[in-house]
Amino acid sequence: METFFQRIIDRDFADLQGLTAELSIPIRQPLINELIAIALRGNKNIESCQVSVHPQNRVSVDARVKTPLLPLSLNVQLKLDTSVDLASYSSPKLRAWMENNRFLGSLGSMFNVLPEGIKIYGDQVVVDLGSFLRTPEQKKYLALVKSADISTEEGKVNLGIRVQIDR
Numbered sequence: 001m002e003t004f005f006q007r008i009i010d011r012d013f014a015d016l017q018g019l020t021a022e023l024s025i026p027i028r029q030p031l032i033n034e035l036i037a038i039a040l041r042g043n044k045n046i047e048s049c050q051v052s053v054h055p056q057n058r059v060s061v062d063a064r065v066k067t068p069l070l071p072l073s074l075n076v077q078l079k080l081d082t083s084v085d086l087a088s089y090s091s092p093k094l095r096a097w098m099e100n101n102r103f104l105g106s107l108g109s110m111f112n113v114l115p116e117g118i119k120i121y122g123d124q125v126v127v128d129l130g131s132f133l134r135t136p137e138q139k140k141y142l143a144l145v146k147s148a149d150i151s152t153e154e155g156k157v158n159l160g161i162r163v164q165i166d167r
Contacts, residue, residue, distance in 0.1 A: 013144070013165045019165040020164045021162070021164075023160075023161040025161060026157075026159075027156065027158075029052065029053050029156065033049075033050055033051055036050075037049075045065060046063055046065055046066075048063065049061065050063075052155075053155055056079075057079055057080040057081075057082060057150060059077075059078045059080060059152070062075050076098055076100065077098070077099040077100045078096040078098060079096060079097045080096045081094070081095040082151065084129065084145075084147075090128075090130065091130025091131070092145075093126050094127040094129060095125070098123045117129075117132060129142070130142070145163055147162040148160070148161050149161075
């Protein structure tokens with residue numbers, strides 16, 4: 001069976017031309033925090049980061065950050081956009097708006113302590129999802145995603161993903 005799936009991947013999904021699939025993916029808070037911990041391994045600026053997910057696309061981020069002057073604790077309340085911007089230049093972007101501590105968030109950006117792929121523009125936090133993809137295959141899979149909607153409930157992010165193979 002593994003050989004069969006590898007052949008489909010190797011042929012760039014040509015055998016599945018016309019496929020459309022809609023997926024509902026619930027991602028619980030502990031898994032989100034585990035993914036963040038993995039992504040932050042080796043980061044010299046962020047000691048820890050915990051995310052709490054709340055209803056109405058609200059997320060709390062508690063981070064312990066090292067700056068050139070002093071250690072800094074950040075607690076930022078964010079409101080997530082309701083969809084991933086798949087048409088964004090260069091790669092898809094996840095956008096969120098800071099609802100508090102905009103000044104502290106800007107300091108984190110100014111001191112360049114944010115991980116690669118995460119930027120702050122005014123009160124907007126932009127996560128470049130392409131920067132977390134390491135292999136050409138991962139980028140190829142992301143290109144199959146035609147829409148990604150985001151909603152939250154207490155402790156869980158719900159993704160509504162539409163995948164399509166047009167070739």
